[in-house]
Amino acid sequence: MATTIRKAVISSFSTDPSLSNVAVVSAPLPAPGKKEIQVRVLYAGFSGADVNMARGTYPMQRKAPLTSGYSLVGVVAALGANADASRSPIGSYVAAVTTYDAQAELVNVAQRLLCPVPPELTGSDSLLRQVAALSLDWATAYGMVEHTARVQAGQKVFIHGLSGAVGKGLMSLCLLRGATVYGTASVRNHASLEAAGATKVFDYRNKDWIAALRATGGVNAVFDPLGFESWDESFSVLGETGILVGYGGNQAALSADKKPRSPWPWIAKLVTRSLLPLGGRRTSFYFIKPGSAGWQADMAALMGLLREGRITVPIKAVWDLDTEGLREAHRSWGSMPGMGSLLIRVAGESA
Template sequence: MSPQTIRKVVIPEFGDESKVQVVSAEISDPEPNHVQVKTIYAGFTGADVNMRKGHYPMQKKAPLTPGYCLIGTVTQNGQGATKFLPDDLVASLTVYDADAELVNLPEKYLIRVPKGLDLQQATALILDWNTAYAMVKNSAKVKKDQRVFIHGVSGAVGYATAALCRLQGAQVYGTASTRNHELLREHGITPFVYTDKKWMESMNELGGADAVFDALGFESWDESYKILNCTGTLVAFGGNSDSLKGEAPRSQILPTVKLLARNLVPNAKTTKFYYITKDDKDFVTNLQELFRLLGDGMIKVPVRSVTDLDDIQEAHRSWGKVPGIGSMLVRVSKDAA
């Protein structure tokens, strides 16, 4: 086949939202062992925002096409790719390139999506909920009746973590914007305001947390460690505090070293840092289990906003400001509901 013309998002240089463009470009046939996928929905996260600013760890140089994950349909296979047929529904953690009508991806990184799932909810499972699942089940091993504290509990990963902890029978507390507190209480979560620090006193009065999940980083990791009970686990999974305040990000190297060095202190507390990759040994099995939970009605994935590809600048402008709880998506295919 000859190259096809598609529309995709391009960040030609780093900067504010105006740097994000939708352009026409050509895509060639897939290389050997690759599959061409027509994107239906792409996830939209803080990673996209930080890539646009040029602040994401070890990211590509501009120009680049963002989009960390997608669900779409197979259009054609490259030589040696035989696992999927045209029109098969697949998911992938792409890291880049999901904000495009067509994308060529290695076959080994595609996961079949069961029929009948809500595709918006399923898209949010790939990155947001899969990150949460690994932290809850593998890193912290949350159990029934434990006390869990989550920073940013109304966000995409934060809410997913809360929902999965509650599924385990844990009591969930966390910090969030006051505009979301009533909604969080309806979901069985006890919310606090981060800035007044009353959450620290309250958690310690309860006896401390069995697990704390903290994506803010830096000083927040020190504070989170202080609310652990004597055998608690702190799971760090980002350093978003600077981005949320609109400030240039600081290096996470020394804070991460300090975080993990706490394990050298002779006590039963534990600190961990989690970063999801598509090569994780449990990535596929965890996602398949999440697909099963969604299909069985065991989880419901809130989606706070869906932005069309043409409005991608608005997604960047509104990140961190959209009320409600849950994930944000980009609708790439014009045929998507």
């Protein structure tokens, strides 16, 4: 039986600052499919992916209209006929990367995409918010640090957007590994990032970091969510055996004119660099693999670190699931003060 829910809708692709293409509407949700779980969403993630999806520039995205919401933490509300009740009991807490549809009161999710959240992490709203941010932002950071770059103690890394959602995760995980961290952020965030362990933070409005890093002999890994020309600059600061890991195309949305650009030629260039004779230098584009065994294992590792108090996930802002809240999230992404992950509160506690 269908249920009426409130959900976010991107009705068309547009760069119009009025954001009239973004709204929260009431709409029917069917009962979960055979292998689906219906989840009551507490918090959904908000990220550069949502902004790029509303602009129509997210790689391989759905056509409009679509419901945004890349990740969630929530509670199992109903099971499809062939879903495994022992894996997702009604009332249990789950996290997921759904790519779409999480900014909604209820969502039907393929069971394989869900990861159980242990009871030790469900006791407070603060912990649930952190788990919501782990599922996409920090799982992406963990995958790049542990599996793609394989950061080791004593290595030097450079992280664009240290203050960002994924950037903050990258910084904490590289520091846990014993690496020396350099990166970029707004000047207003430099002191707290350096107090938290970054060796040197640069202003992204100039290119001073390029000469400074070359002067150190280059770095072992660069993590770059900006894409486009930024990947050429990032490649230029690699040491002889360094790796450049690209994972987004934020540069267009963050530029002054915000003109939409296709990321594809630049992704192709990044990936083909690894096919050329580069000496020891490598390149990679990282994609999170929602629900995969690797993602499940990474989430288990991250939730373990959170439980042990070895990581704390900063939450920069939380907006309510209503049209004004959602438009404000789109409007202020990339320019608001603070550091860390962004969330949409669907049914979690008020701040």
